[in-house]
Amino acid sequence: MNVLREWTELVCRELGVDPATVDRDALLDLTKEVAHGVTRPAAPLTAYVLGLAQGAGSAPPDAVERLTALAQEWERKAAETTGDR
Template sequence: MNVLEEWTALVCRELGVDPARVDRNAVLDLTRDVAHGVARPAAPLTAYLLGLAQGAGTAPDGAVERLSSLARDWEKMTAETPGDA
């Protein structure tokens, strides 16, 4: 077991989360996309907000994929276009 697996198992025990319900790779991919596409501090915040939404039952199906897509497109979505001011 590597450090990431050990840490994930410990956190799951502490929070009462079934480790089988954790898609670690999806979360890591999401935070990578946000850190690179938006801003590094936005990555943990996004993961936290997603967790809140999941816990509240308000996260839509495909939320991780949608957020990753938004992060990858962030620069394009927020870039000024001619005539903006």
């Protein structure tokens, strides 16, 4: 039994989303980078805003990669600002 897979499938059914369109690993990587690179509460918020953009058709095809890079850049800039290299 894979709880995460089962939960994802249940949520997709409930919301009328094809589970095949959900790149679980990419989203988990994105939220990990945001949580560690920006702040923990920003992770679910980022995922939610990404979902809104996807639903509105305004998210670029590489949105997950772009947001992941932004989170990594945020962390790098924050380290430079505080002198933590």
